[in-house]
Every structure is written in C-alpha cells, then in structure tokens.
Amino acid sequence: MPDRDGLFHSARALARPYRLAPPQAWARGAAGAFAGRRDGQSVDFHDYRQYQPGDDLRRVDWRAYARSRQMHLRLFREEVSPVVEVHLDTSASMGAYAGKESAALFAATFLAEATLAAEGRPVLCADGEWHAGGAFFPALARCRFDGPGRSRISAPSAGVAPLRILVSDFLWEEGGAARFERDASGSLGFVPVALLSQTEIDPAWRGAYRLQDVEDANAVSDMTIDAAAVAAYKARLRQHREALERSARRHGCGLLWWETPDGECGRSEMEALIAFFVRERLVTLR
Amino acid sequence: MTNLFFAAPAGLAALAALGAVIVLYLYRRRRKPLAVTGLFLWGRPRQQKAGGRKRERLIRSRSFWLDLAAALAFVLAAGGLSWRSEQAPLVMVLDDSFAMRARDGHEAARQAAASLFAETVGRGGRIAVILAGERPAVARAMTAATRSEGENLFAAYDPVSRGGNLSAAVALARGLYGDGNDIHVFTNQTDTTSLHGVVAGAVHRVVGAGGNAAFTQLWRYADPEHPGRERLAVSWRNYADIPAETVVTVAAEGEEGRLLHREPASLPPGGTGSFEVEIAGAADAAWRIEIATSGNDVIAEDSFAVLPPQPKAVVTYAVDGLSPAAERSVALALDAAGAKRGVAADLLVTHSDRDDGQTLVIRVAEAVRPGVVTPPYTVDYAAQLCRDVDLSGVAWVAASPDVPERIDEVYIAGGGVPLLWRTGRERFFLNMAIEASPVVNDPAWPVLWTNLAKHCLERLPGLRRTLYRPGEPIRFNHGPERQALQLRDDRGDAVAFSSLTPRKAGAYALLAGTEIAGQIAVAPLYGGASDTTILCDKTETLRLKGRAEGEALALDLRAWCLAAALLLLFVNWRLARADAERGDA
Numbered sequence: 001m002p003d004r005d006g007l008f009h010s011a012r013a014l015a016r017p018y019r020l021a022p023p024q025a026w027a028r029g030a031a032g033a034f035a036g037r038r039d040g041q042s043v044d045f046h047d048y049r050q051y052q053p054g055d056d057l058r059r060v061d062w063r064a065y066a067r068s069r070q071m072h073l074r075l076f077r078e079e080v081s082p083v084v085e086v087h088l089d090t091s092a093s094m095g096a097y098a099g100k101e102s103a104a105l106f107a108a109t110f111l112a113e114a115t116l117a118a119e120g121r122p123v124l125c126a127d128g129e130w131h132a133g134g135a136f137f138p139a140l141a142r143c144r145f146d147g148p149g150r151s152r153i154s155a156p157s158a159g160v161a162p163l164r165i166l167v168s169d170f171l172w173e174e175g176g177a178a179r180f181e182r183d184a185s186g187s188l189g190f191v192p193v194a195l196l197s198q199t200e201i202d203p204a205w206r207g208a209y210r211l212q213d214v215e216d217a218n219a220v221s222d223m224t225i226d227a228a229a230v231a232a233y234k235a236r237l238r239q240h241r242e243a244l245e246r247s248a249r250r251h252g253c254g255l256l257w258w259e260t261p262d263g264e265c266g267r268s269e270m271e272a273l274i275a276f277f278v279r280e281r282l283v284t285l286r
Numbered sequence: 287m288t289n290l291f292f293a294a295p296a297g298l299a300a301l302a303a304l305g306a307v308i309v310l311y312l313y314r315r316r317r318k319p320l321a322v323t324g325l326f327l328w329g330r331p332r333q334q335k336a337g338g339r340k341r342e343r344l345i346r347s348r349s350f351w352l353d354l355a356a357a358l359a360f361v362l363a364a365g366g367l368s369w370r371s372e373q374a375p376l377v378m379v380l381d382d383s384f385a386m387r388a389r390d391g392h393e394a395a396r397q398a399a400a401s402l403f404a405e406t407v408g409r410g411g412r413i414a415v416i417l418a419g420e421r422p423a424v425a426r427a428m429t430a431a432t433r434s435e436g437e438n439l440f441a442a443y444d445p446v447s448r449g450g451n452l453s454a455a456v457a458l459a460r461g462l463y464g465d466g467n468d469i470h471v472f473t474n475q476t477d478t479t480s481l482h483g484v485v486a487g488a489v490h491r492v493v494g495a496g497g498n499a500a501f502t503q504l505w506r507y508a509d510p511e512h513p514g515r516e517r518l519a520v521s522w523r524n525y526a527d528i529p530a531e532t533v534v535t536v537a538a539e540g541e542e543g544r545l546l547h548r549e550p551a552s553l554p555p556g557g558t559g560s561f562e563v564e565i566a567g568a569a570d571a572a573w574r575i576e577i578a579t580s581g582n583d584v585i586a587e588d589s590f591a592v593l594p595p596q597p598k599a600v601v602t603y604a605v606d607g608l609s610p611a612a613e614r615s616v617a618l619a620l621d622a623a624g625a626k627r628g629v630a631a632d633l634l635v636t637h638s639d640r641d642d643g644q645t646l647v648i649r650v651a652e653a654v655r656p657g658v659v660t661p662p663y664t665v666d667y668a669a670q671l672c673r674d675v676d677l678s679g680v681a682w683v684a685a686s687p688d689v690p691e692r693i694d695e696v697y698i699a700g701g702g703v704p705l706l707w708r709t710g711r712e713r714f715f716l717n718m719a720i721e722a723s724p725v726v727n728d729p730a731w732p733v734l735w736t737n738l739a740k741h742c743l744e745r746l747p748g749l750r751r752t753l754y755r756p757g758e759p760i761r762f763n764h765g766p767e768r769q770a771l772q773l774r775d776d777r778g779d780a781v782a783f784s785s786l787t788p789r790k791a792g793a794y795a796l797l798a799g800t801e802i803a804g805q806i807a808v809a810p811l812y813g814g815a816s817d818t819t820i821l822c823d824k825t826e827t828l829r830l831k832g833r834a835e836g837e838a839l840a841l842d843l844r845a846w847c848l849a850a851a852l853l854l855l856f857v858n859w860r861l862a863r864a865d866a867e868r869g870d871a
Binding site: 092093096169171173200205207209210211212213214215216219221222223224229232233236237240 | 319321322328334783
C-alpha cells in the first residue's frame with residue numbers, strides 16, 4: 001500500500017501552482033469564481049431583454065424607458081462556483097498495482113486541490129458515499145481498493161450540475177457506454193481518466209498459470225501464456241479501449257488514458273501526471 | 287449370440303484408468319496462481335473455481351470429456367472389444383479336396399451352395415464359407431452379405447487340397463459361430479458319420495455315382511512278340527471318396543474317332559483299374575484315350591492323345607574319310623528318311639568317337655521332338671524332392687532332349703529324357719516348357735513345387751511360404767532393373783504373362799518370380815528366367831491358422847477403439863493448442 005500521507009503531502013505541494021481550468025460551462029451557484037454562461041446575479045452586464053409580466057421591477061432599466069418608453073430588463077452574467085465530483089473507482093483492480101492506486105489517490109488529491117484553488121467545491125464519490133468539504137481528504141485517506149468492481153463506483157449526483165471526473169481503469173467487460181451516458185448526463189462536464197499499469201498494457205508473464213480475476217474469486221481460467229496469448233490479450237485490450245473511446249466521444253467527452261508504473265508512483269510520475277492534466281486542459285497555472 | 291463381446295475380459299481391469307482420469311482432473315493442473323485485472327481480456331473463462339474448497343471440484347470441461355472418452359476407448363481396446371453379427375450367418379463348409387474337382391463335383395457344390403445362399407440372402411442373411419481341405423480354412427472373402435459377394439465367393443471355390451477334413455472344418459465353424467448355428471456341409475464324401483451329431487444343419491452330397499478318375503499310366507509300345515502290332519497299357523485310379531463307375535475308351539484320331547477299345551470298371555474309393563491290350567490297325571495314328579464316369583461325363587483333364595511309338599532311329603555309319611560333302615549328303619539322306627517317318631523335325635548330327643583316326647563314326651540320333659513325354663516316369667522317391675509326387679497319367683509336354691552334359695542327379699525322367707535334375711550342389715533344372723505343359727495343372731505340381739521350396743527354405747530365410755496353389759495369383763517385383771519380365775519359350779519367342787492363363791502365369795511366377803529362381807532354373811532352352819532377377823515382395827504363409835484366422839470373422843474392434851482413443855487425444859491436444867493460440871483458455 002502506498003504511503004498515503006506522503007502521497008497526499010506531495011500532491012498538495014505539487015498542486016499549489018495550479019487551478020482548475022474553466023470549462024465550457026460550470027454549474028450554477030449563488031456566487032463563484034467563474035462567470036457563467038447564463039444570466040445571473042453578478043455585476044457584469046450581459047444583455048437586455050423586453051420586460052415580461054412577473055419580472056423583477058428592480059431590474060428594469062428606467063433610463064432606457066425614459067428614452068424609448070419601452071421597458072427593458074438589464075441582464076447580468078451569473079457567477080458560478082465549480083462543483084467538481086471526483087468519482088474514484090475503488091474496485092480491487094485499481095489496487096492490484098501500487099502504481100495505479102497511488103496514481104488514483106494522487107489524481108483525486110491533485111484535482112481537489114486545483115478545484116479549491118479555483119474556489120470550487122470538490123466532492124469525493126467513493127464506495128457509494130459522498131464526501132464534500134472537509135470530509136473530502138479524510139475520506140480519501142480511508143479509501144480501500146478492494147471492491148468487487150463497478151458496483152463500487154458511485155452513481156452521479158442529482159443535484160447541482162457538476163464537473164464530473166471519473167478515475168478508473170475501465171476494465172469492465174461491458175456496460176461502459178451506459179456508464180458514460182449516465183455520467184455525462186446532468187453534468188456540465190465529464191472527464192473520464194483511465195489508469196492502466198504497465199503490466200496491464202504489456203504483460204510479461206510466460207508459462208502455465210491459473211488466472212484469477214482480482215474482483216471475482218469465481219472467475220478462474222487455466223491457460224498457458226505465450227506470445228500468441230499475449231498478442232490476443234493486447235488485441236482485446238485495444239478493442240476494449242477503442243470501444244470505450246467511441247462511447248466517450250458519443251457523449252461529448254474525451255477519455256484520458258494514463259499509463260502508470262507497476263510500482264508506486266514517484267515524484268517524476270506525479271509530475272508527468274500533472275503535465276498530462278495540463279496538456280489535457282484539465283488544470284492550468286494560476 | 288451377442289453383438290459385442292470382449293476377447294480379453296481381463297483387460298477390463300483397465301477401467302481403473304477412468305477413475306484415474308477423474309482423480310487427475312480433481313487435482314489437475316497445479317498451475318501457478320496469477321491474479322489479473324480484467325480476466326475477460328484473456329478470453330472466455332474455461333472453468334469456475336468453487337470457492338472455499340480445498341480440493342477443486344470436478345471440472346467437466348470439454349477436455350475432461352475427451353480425456354475420459356479416450357480412456358474409455360483404451361479400456362475397450364484392452365478388453366478386446368469385438369463385434370459379431372447378431373444374426374447368425376449361414377455357415378457353409380465346402381469340401382476342398384481335389385476329389386471335388388470330379389465332373390460335377392465342385393460345380394454341383396457351388397450351385398447348391400449358391401442356391402442356398404440365394405435363399406438366405408432373400409431373408410437378409412449372411413454367409414460364411416469355410417473350406418475343408420487338409421486343414422480347414424476360412425475362404426478369403428470370409429463373409430458375404432450380398433448376392434454379388436456370394437457369387438464372387440463361390441467363383442473362387444476351386445478345390446485343390448489333397449484331402450478334405452470335414453470334422454476339423456466343422457469344428458472351426460463351431461468355434462467361430464457357436465454350437466447352435468446351422469452348418470451346411472457340401473461334400474462328395476460318402477462317409478460322413480463323423481459329422482453325425484455334430485452338424486446342426488445339413489450335409490449336402492453334391493456328387494452322385496460319378497467320380498474323379500485319372501490315368502496313372504499310359505504306355506503305348508510295340509509288341510515285341512508280334513512285329514507290327516502295338517500294345518497299350520493303361521492304369522487309372524479313382525481319387526474320389528465315393529465309388530466310381532468308369533469306362534476307358536481308346537479311339538483313333540483322324541478316323542472319325544474309330545473306337546479301338548473300351549474297358550469298363552467299377553472302382554471303389556481310391557481303387558485302381560488297369561488293363562493291357564493289343565491294338566491293331568491304327569499303328570500310325572495317335573490314339574485318344576479318355577475316361578468316362580457313370581455315363582458320358584468325360585473328364586477332360588484325363589483325355590490324352592497317345593502318339594505312336596517313336597522309332598529307334600539310331601543308325602551308325604562307319605565310313606572312311608568322310609568328306610564334308612559326304613557328311614552333308616548323309617545328313618540329307620537321313621533327313622529324308624526321318625521325314626518319311628514323320629519325326630524328322632530336328633535331326634541331330636553329332637561328330638564323335640574318332641576311333642582310330644581313320645574312321646569317322648557318325649551317330650545320327652533321332653531327335654525326339656520336344657513335346658510329349660508319356661508315362662511311365664522314373665521318379666526317385668527316395669529323394670526329398672519327389673516325396674508325394676504322383677505324376678499319375680499326366681503327359682510331360684515339351685521336354686527337351688537337349689540336356690546339359692553334366693547332370694549330377696536325376697530326380698524325374700521319362701522316355702529316357704531327364705525332366706528334373708540337379709547340377710552342382712544346389713542348382714536344379716526343370717526340363718519343361720511351363721506354358722505348354724499340363725503338369726502345372728496336375729495336383730502333383732504344387733506338391734513338387736512345395737518340395738522344391740522346402741528344399742531351399744533353409745538357405746532362404748526370408749522365404750516362409752512353401753505351399754502354393756496352381757492358379758493362385760502371385761505378386762512379385764521386377765527387381766532393381768525394373769525390366770519387363772520376359773520369358774522365352776522353346777522357340778525363342780517371348781512369352782508375355784498376359785498371354786498366359788493365370789494358372790500358367792502363376793506357374794511361371796513360381797519358378798521365375800521368386801527368390802528360389804536363383805536356385806531352380808528352367809532349362810535354358812525353354813526359358814530365360816535365370817537371367818531375370820525377380821524378388822518376391824511378399825512372404826506370407828499359406829499355412830492355415832485355424833481358429834486364429836477364423837476369429838477375423840468376428841469384427842475385431844480393438845484397432846478401432848485404439849484409433850478412436852488416439853484420435854480423441856489428438857483432438858484434445860489440437861483444441862487445447864488452438865485455444866492457447868487464441869488465448870482462449
């Protein structure tokens with residue numbers, strides 16, 4: 001198990017120069033650090049529109065009425081405060097390799113810090129529970145990657161439309177498309193981040209093995225792993241990734257793939273992951 | 287009668303192998319465990335592990351069933367699984383003794399058996415034919431289920447054995463098909479009491495009063511007491527095991543068959559008849575002598591033309607200082623004299639015996655035309671080669687008087703002409719034009735050949751077969767040179783095998799087509815076999831195996847079981863390999 005305290009400390013330190021990048025649309029809120037695309041209560045003038053019965057008379061532009069005898073309302077841009085849902089896959093496959101686990105924890109910590117830097121509200125969704133505000137990091141520290149699979153990935157919230165980030169390995173035999181559709185709906189942005197270890201991408205095993213799925217004790221398969229078997233495995237993995245990417249594109253989001261080391265992520269891997277987030281325009285420098 | 291049976295029930299102890307397979311699968315494949323994420327990427331899971339059990343539950347996979355089936359097939363093979371028809375076949379025992387060749391003998395047996403078979407086939411039955419020779423044998427076709435198969439089976443019925451042991455054949459039939467099966471015996475033997483109470487079926491007597499009589503001696507000679515008259519000595523024998531009413535007739539050829547003599551005789555089984563008679567009035571003609579049995583049934587094989595006695599044309603001229611011209615004129619004169627006697631085809635003039643250097647004695651020997659040598663024969667029965675050789679009344683056709691000067695030992699001679707002799711230590715010569723000689727059709731021929739083969743057996747370890755049948759197809763290779771086998775007859779013409787009857791071709795092959803050809807040579811005048819290297823490609827024994835061979839009638843499924851087991855193992859291995867290639871564990 002990775003040294004989580006050290007990991008979180010490093011993540012916070014590395015996240016200081018960064019803030020969450022403004023996406024195309026943010027969730028509406030009473031006030032926030034980002035200007036929304038809709039009409040709101042900020043001081044930034046946005047547009048005029050004709051008065052309609054029931055409109056707040058305080059927003060009528062009386063000066064314009066004096067000139068034109070037409071009643072128009074002054075519209076101001078809304079102010080949004082980003083709500084970022086970090087959905088963390090805590091299935092056993094995510095904990096099969098220390099690199100994946102530490103990368104997932106680092107990504108969640110880093111994104112939460114970046115959200116806070118953008119005056120947003122990070123929400124951790126793990127093990128079917130929601131943790132917001134001050135409960136985010138304690139809950140993250142308690143996460144155990146030993147779940148049975150997708151069932152441990154929390155359902156999306158039904159509240160404020162958030163920016164939704166799903167950190168998983170997406171090693172689901174099927175159902176990826178439905179998951180993307182569900183996560184993308186009702187959110188202002190959905191960013192699936194896929195973590196795969198080096199061994200998962202290019203297995204180095206050779207010989208006769210009894211394969212057992214880490215998430216299903218009943219799923220056992222005897223086979224002899226040779227070059228042909230590995231080639232077939234890679235072909236299936238490639239098809240799986242392509243299918244997931246097609247599904248993600250269909251729902252207007254891009255699937256971010258990140259290859260983690262088998263062992264625990266070091267500083268260089270963390271910096272590379274940050275660079276990856278910057279490159280993917282998920283965070284930006286303050 | 288059951289369908290399936292085990293020839294080796296003890297082999298069923300191998301059933302334990304099935305348990306072993308199951309145990310192996312219970313504890314099978316102790317592979318290194320490997321935790322993987324996304325097992326579905328490695329292919330379809332082949333087995334489900336029951337959680338919480340120390341011992342794995344039985345994996346009833348495709349591989350398991352294939353291995354189990356293979357083990358079962360091995361067990362069945364070890365047990366000697368065999369199959370035989372549920373419906374008992376109609377078992378026919380055909381007397382294979384040579385006596386059945388008597389007129390109407392084997393034909394009647396064949397027809398009777400064929401009609402019985404036709405009746406059986408009409409009921410959807412099958413037949414099995416056992417030949418009752420000296421030792422019983424299952425007919426080569428073994429069993430037949432259709433009319434055409436039956437006809438082929440009976441067409442091959444050609445009795446040549448020196449005896450017919452019906453009891454042994456019936457015992458073989460009972461051993462093969464059980465005691466309760468009907469067995470039909472076709473024979474001409476009169477004494478079938480040994481079969482009473484043994485055969486559940488019928489004994490078909492296929493020959494009535496007829497028989498199988500053959501000449502044992504034909505001798506036409508000039509009466510020494512009455513010049514100008516000739517005498518004929520004839521002896522014949524009833525080879526059948528039933529009494530035969532025989533009539534020997536002598537007729538003159540070329541005179542519309544004028545009857546010269548008629549001699550009836552009733553011969554018991556194995557009995558011999560003989561007569562010697564003076565015949566006048568047909569001195570220059572050939573006499574045709576035939577045996578008729580019970581009416582006008584003439585045995586064609588025992589109908590011979592007996593030529594007039596050859597004159598002793600050895601004349602010695604004592605001349606003094608014979609010039610070549612005189613020699614030629616003498617030769618011409620003798621040639622003319624010989625032509626007048628009708629035997630002048632080949633006059634042989636030899637120069638010899640220069641007595642005193644002054645007188646040249648010219649011996650003009652009559653050239654016996656290579657052709658018929660009639661009995662009696664001189665047979666050295668003390669020699670192993672001549673054991674049981676009974677030349678009966680057969681004429682030795684086309685024997686050559688031109689024999690090598692060196693002859694170490696003569697085994698058979700006739701008319702003063704050596705017919706079988708030995709030169710050197712192990713080189714035998716047979717003075718015979720095989721394609722023309724009826725000897726190869728005689729029962730004595732396979733006996734003679736068997737003796738020859740046995741004689742050479744010790745020096746030819748690769749040769750195992752010693753008993754041949756005339757007419758039996760003999761396969762052989764043409765040797766390394768792959769030259770077409772060409773034999774030459776007494777006129778130097780090539781004899782092609784295709785122009786020979788199968789029987790004579792077989793006789794050729796007996797001599798020329800075996801390794802023994804190196805040991806036994808046809809006299810060079812009559813064949814070039816000694817120049818041709820021909821090797822046998824098959825050394826099989828014709829000695830009957832009795833029950834062992836008969837058991838082949840029951841379909842032995844052991845080989846099939848073994849093949850099935852190997853096939854199942856191969857399929858299992860191939861599928862596993864294909865799975866591995868696909869990564870589809």
